[in-house]
Amino acid sequence: MRANKWGMANAEWGMNGVRLSRHAMACEFEIIAIGEDRAALRDIVELALDEVEKLEERLSCFRPTSEVSYINSEATARPVIASPDLFRILSLAKQVWSDTAGALDVTSGPLVGLWRKAEKTGTEPDEQAIAAVLEKVGMGRVLLDDATHAVQFESEGISINLGSIGKGYAVGKAASILSEYGVECALVSGGRSSVIGMGPGPDGDGWRVGIRHPSKLDGRVDEILLRDQAMSTSGGPAQLDADVEERFEHIIDPTTGMQARSEAASVSVIAPDAALSDALATAFYLRGREFAERYCSEHEGVRAIFSYECAPGD
Amino acid sequence: MNGEIDGITRRDFLKGSVATAAAIGLGSVGVFTHASAEMIGPNDTINAAMIGIGSQGGMLLERAVKVPNVKFVACCDIQPSHLKHALDVAKDAEGYDDYKRLLERKDVQAIVCAVPIGMHAQIAVDALRAGKHVFSEKMMAYTIEDAKHMARVARQTGLKLQIGHQRRSNPNYQHAYKMIQDGLLGKVTHVRAQWNRNASWRRPVPKDSTEELTNWRLYRKSSQGLMAELGSHQIDVVNWVVGEVPCSVVGIGGLDYYKDGRDINDNVQVVYQYPNGVKFTYQSICTNQYDGATEEIMGTKGTMVLSEGPCMFYREPKSDEEVWESMAHKDSSGGKSGIVLDASKSPRLAKAAADGTAIAEVAKLKKDAYTLELEDFFLSIRDGHEPFCSPKVGLETCVAAIKANDAMDAKGWLEIPAEMYKI
Numbered sequence: 001m002r003a004n005k006w007g008m009a010n011a012e013w014g015m016n017g018v019r020l021s022r023h024a025m026a027c028e029f030e031i032i033a034i035g036e037d038r039a040a041l042r043d044i045v046e047l048a049l050d051e052v053e054k055l056e057e058r059l060s061c062f063r064p065t066s067e068v069s070y071i072n073s074e075a076t077a078r079p080v081i082a083s084p085d086l087f088r089i090l091s092l093a094k095q096v097w098s099d100t101a102g103a104l105d106v107t108s109g110p111l112v113g114l115w116r117k118a119e120k121t122g123t124e125p126d127e128q129a130i131a132a133v134l135e136k137v138g139m140g141r142v143l144l145d146d147a148t149h150a151v152q153f154e155s156e157g158i159s160i161n162l163g164s165i166g167k168g169y170a171v172g173k174a175a176s177i178l179s180e181y182g183v184e185c186a187l188v189s190g191g192r193s194s195v196i197g198m199g200p201g202p203d204g205d206g207w208r209v210g211i212r213h214p215s216k217l218d219g220r221v222d223e224i225l226l227r228d229q230a231m232s233t234s235g236g237p238a239q240l241d242a243d244v245e246e247r248f249e250h251i252i253d254p255t256t257g258m259q260a261r262s263e264a265a266s267v268s269v270i271a272p273d274a275a276l277s278d279a280l281a282t283a284f285y286l287r288g289r290e291f292a293e294r295y296c297s298e299h300e301g302v303r304a305i306f307s308y309e310c311a312p313g314d
Numbered sequence: 315m316n317g318e319i320d321g322i323t324r325r326d327f328l329k330g331s332v333a334t335a336a337a338i339g340l341g342s343v344g345v346f347t348h349a350s351a352e353m354i355g356p357n358d359t360i361n362a363a364m365i366g367i368g369s370q371g372g373m374l375l376e377r378a379v380k381v382p383n384v385k386f387v388a389c390c391d392i393q394p395s396h397l398k399h400a401l402d403v404a405k406d407a408e409g410y411d412d413y414k415r416l417l418e419r420k421d422v423q424a425i426v427c428a429v430p431i432g433m434h435a436q437i438a439v440d441a442l443r444a445g446k447h448v449f450s451e452k453m454m455a456y457t458i459e460d461a462k463h464m465a466r467v468a469r470q471t472g473l474k475l476q477i478g479h480q481r482r483s484n485p486n487y488q489h490a491y492k493m494i495q496d497g498l499l500g501k502v503t504h505v506r507a508q509w510n511r512n513a514s515w516r517r518p519v520p521k522d523s524t525e526e527l528t529n530w531r532l533y534r535k536s537s538q539g540l541m542a543e544l545g546s547h548q549i550d551v552v553n554w555v556v557g558e559v560p561c562s563v564v565g566i567g568g569l570d571y572y573k574d575g576r577d578i579n580d581n582v583q584v585v586y587q588y589p590n591g592v593k594f595t596y597q598s599i600c601t602n603q604y605d606g607a608t609e610e611i612m613g614t615k616g617t618m619v620l621s622e623g624p625c626m627f628y629r630e631p632k633s634d635e636e637v638w639e640s641m642a643h644k645d646s647s648g649g650k651s652g653i654v655l656d657a658s659k660s661p662r663l664a665k666a667a668a669d670g671t672a673i674a675e676v677a678k679l680k681k682d683a684y685t686l687e688l689e690d691f692f693l694s695i696r697d698g699h700e701p702f703c704s705p706k707v708g709l710e711t712c713v714a715a716i717k718a719n720d721a722m723d724a725k726g727w728l729e730i731p732a733e734m735y736k737i
Contacts, residue, residue, distance in 0.1 A: 040518065073680050
């Protein structure tokens with residue numbers, strides 16, 4: 001029997017449910033939902049997957065007609081009213097940006113572009129070039145008006161790329177639709193980066209998902225039970241997946257504009273909300289274990305698992 | 315909200331609206347005591363309202379609130395969850411569960427309406443009579459008489475009425491249309507189109523709704539089925555590029571797979587004939603999504619495959635190569651190599667740059683067709699131009715879709731007299 005990407009075979013959750021997947025956001029979204037009425041369950045799961053597709057249409061900065069592209073092209077000149085979904089994502093992104101000293105910054109796209117070009121040419125950008133690009137980066141320059149949901153950029157050249165939070169948000173949104181229609185037991189995943197386990201799972205104690213080995217694509221270092229919790233992973237083999245568009249050996253610190261090397265091979269974050277776990281995984285991967293420990297001690301319900309490459313014999 | 319509106323239940327509201335709209339359609343237009351086409355300047359703020367904020371309406375509202383100098387001051391839906399979402403999108407708006415009360419507001423100048431098809435005519439006519447410009451979602455109406463009535467009231471009030479066939483506003487479709495006019499395809503003789511999906515089309519019913527309100531598309535008493543909800547978009551494209559309207563139709567359809575209580579067809583296959591001889595073959599099915607939704611415009615010199623995704627051009631092997639072909643972006647699928655029709659790469663854009671109109675052209679390419687059709691609507695209110703999808707266009711599409719359903723019901727060939735298309 002074919003196992004899914006979390007190592008779960010059909011036998012583990014039985015045939016008392018549906019399992020559907022759809023390609024969206026450059027990965028495979030999958031939903032396993034358990035319930036008696038399979039026909040009704042299928043319609044609900046399809047609706048949740050439709051919503052993921054709609055979110056992709058809105059959130060992708062690679063689609064010229066998406067809402068994010070619209071805001072990127074208009075919000076310097078005037079305040080633009082964002083959809084409730086986009087405003088929620090931007091508000092959370094700004095909160096995490098603030099809480100992680102700028103480690104998660106959805107405006108850091110120009111820096112990625114700069115270093116991508118450097119990799120191609122083999123020439124590192126000088127301080128002046130980095131400083132010039134940093135002028136176009138900074139979530140602090142994105143003004144969010146809670147009263148009207150208007151978004152405005154404070155300076156020229158700012159643009160939003162939700163690659164580090166959008167997939168997690170979509171997983172959470174799909175889960176909320178399942179819940180809205182009475183589905184209490186389901187596993188929703190977006191590629192290998194974010195997963196949410198709803199309800200008691202097939203065995204009654206939660207959904208058992210694997211934490212992947214940092215360097216072996218099919219290996220796992222641990223298992224964890226998710227019950228009404230989300231988990232997201234940054235680094236490790238998730239970065240080697242064909243469906244991950246940006247593959248860098250190094251990560252970029254949005255506050256300095258410089259490349260950095262994570263101390264961990266991968267970081268998994270468990271949180272009540274998938275958008276939050278997705279955003280924090282990116283931030284913790286950059287900021288490291290001490291920072292994550294401090295954050296987790298101050299934020300209830302958030303845990304982090306750091307995986308390290310060990311030298312042979314360690 | 316307790317399920318009753320002005321003393322009638324939601325179920326009665328839906329049923330009643332269809333019947334009432336049909337009755338109105340038979341009568342004359344009447345006197346418009348409230349109608350007034352006031353002048354709105356290019357920089358004046360238009361006060362707008364949204365009626366019907368389900369899946370489609372919510373999508374439209376999220377785009378409409380972004381249009382500069384348009385302020386949504388009111389929203390109406392009979393489902394509390396829909397209204398709650400609307401008021402989260404349009405934060406300054408006041409909520410209503412009765413559209414007639416909303417229409418009493420003198421400060422509302424324009425209505426965007428996305429309700430079930432059976433209510434299109436009644437709400438559009440009431441809004442026009444109350445002096446509001448109206449954008450009404452497709453298909454124009456549940457009956458041909460209703461559609462004509464909407465068009466007549468719009469004409470008599472002098473107010474704008476636009477129907478939501480958004481492909482007319484899609485830059486790639488407009489680009490393709492211009493190239494067909496320029497003769498790229500030679501003489502267009504045949505069209506094939508389909509909208510194939512592999513899904514039940516049944517939506518789960520939210521806690522605050524009913525089967526009839528949520529799945530109205532699945533029942534004949536409230537829906538014209540696949541031909542209206544999907545096919546009408548593509549009929550509109552074909553009418554546009556062919557430049558005529560169908561004069562006859564033959565079809566076969568059935569309810570053969572999703573026998574779950576619905577009574578509309580889950581598969582439709584029809585062939586239209588146009589006065590100039592063009593044959594248009596159309597299919598929409600719910601059990602296989604091969605080829606998705608495309609329109610293949612076939613001419614003596616080439617074929618265009620149009621869609622809301624990529625649009626392609628395939629030159630006929632015997633046809634001369636176009637002078638620009640060697641520079642064009644090419645792609646291949648299914649073993650066929652073709653030219654990608656991309657409005658942003660068009661030589662027309664270079665010409666627009668030379669003419670000084672490129673900024674508007676380029677800006678247009680960054681917006682989706684729904685945003686552009688709404689911008690077209692609000693601009694038409696300001697400058698008086700006829701929107702891309704006028705009442706005439708909406709009526710023509712509506713007639714063709716409904717006659718296809720009639721042909722499938724009659725299991726025969728139906729003529730569509732030219733006067734049927736007249737407002």
